[in-house]
Amino acid sequence: MATVQAVARAMEILRGLSGAPRGLGVTEVAARLGVAKPTAHALLRTLAGGGLVNQDHNTGKYRLGPALLELGNAYLETHELRARSLILADALASRANEAVWVAVPSGDHVLVVHHVFRPEGAVQILEVGAVLPWHACALGKVMVAYLPEADRATLLAGALPVLTGSTVTDTGTLREELAEARRNGYAVEDGEAAIGDAGIAAPVFDSDGVVGALGVVGPVERVLAPERREAHAVQVRETAKLLSRDLGGGRPMLRRVVA
Incomplete structure (x- = not known):
């Protein structure tokens, strides 16, 4: 169940970022998910590792990553x-x-x-x-x-x-x-x-x-x-x-x- 919950939270992060062109910080993500900041940070770092989100090193905020475009193109092609x-x-x-x-x-x-x-x-x-x-x-x-x-x-x-x-x-x-x-x-x-x-x-x-x-x-x-x-x-x-x-x-x- 913990794994399912983590996947659901990751999906919610991606949905949230899709509507935030300027990105979201860890605190904002944690508030949206209703979880502690360390949990939100761990989820974001995992998504970043797969290229699904990117972190702006100037602002510290996260945005959608290039791997999503690859997945989207694969979806269209098939x-x-x-x-x-x-x-x-x-x-x-x-x-x-x-x-x-x-x-x-x-x-x-x-x-x-x-x-x-x-x-x-x-x-x-x-x-x-x-x-x-x-x-x-x-x-x-x-x-x-x-x-x-x-x-x-x-x-x-x-x-x-x-x-x-x-x-x-x-x-x-x-x-x-x-x-x-x-x-x-x-x-x-x-x-x-x-x-x-x-x-x-x-x-x-x-x-x-x-x-x-x-x-x-x-x-x-x-x-x-x-x-x-x-x-x-x-x-x-x-x-x-x-x-x-x-x-x-x-x-x-x-x-x-x-x-």
């Missing part, structure tokens, strides 16, 4: 959904002339595992590894829409942080959006995660159910323009269907889901 989406995502970006994201669920967030830049676009930032609350993006909403009712209820009852003035946090409204996503086979985001950005996403299935989502992202005025929105939705659904078939998911639009 992720089946990402590997099978590469060609299809490229083709979708070319057809839609927009950036394409592929994401998977991560608790009450979504994790972007693949990002294709918009063809011939301006300078763009690679968003692989980005984590977003499920309710603030089309990728998350369409995945949750196809989860079992009990799982949807748990997520709706959880934290729903506000990212912009357009972020939807009312559970009744979110339920309506999820039902609409199931009817249409895609979900829409309109400035809910970042001001001025929009997205249209469709679910991806394997033989066990929804495993991720794929969608186009870009400025609201392009992605949700009346003359382009429906075309984007059709392209996204078609691509997600092909990817689902490649993963053994059959035809997601014919799956029976609970309203």
Whole structure:
């Protein structure tokens, strides 16, 4: 049990450091964990020995280490959904002339595992590894829409942080959006995660159910323009269907889901 507790504490340290860009000192870590400073120091030194955290010798504070990047890259390289989406995502970006994201669920967030830049676009930032609350993006909403009712209820009852003035946090409204996503086979985001950005996403299935989502992202005025929105939705659904078939998911639009 002591070993399990140590692992749990190490995970909590890493989570804490992920939200502390300036790092955390031993005293701060000890307070977060509710342990004595020597215990916190021992945990930090063990993590530092594996490269999972680094200590700033000027401030004495700890930050996330480079070994985490190596582990993250290994995760991406071996992720089946990402590997099978590469060609299809490229083709979708070319057809839609927009950036394409592929994401998977991560608790009450979504994790972007693949990002294709918009063809011939301006300078763009690679968003692989980005984590977003499920309710603030089309990728998350369409995945949750196809989860079992009990799982949807748990997520709706959880934290729903506000990212912009357009972020939807009312559970009744979110339920309506999820039902609409199931009817249409895609979900829409309109400035809910970042001001001025929009997205249209469709679910991806394997033989066990929804495993991720794929969608186009870009400025609201392009992605949700009346003359382009429906075309984007059709392209996204078609691509997600092909990817689902490649993963053994059959035809997601014919799956029976609970309203």
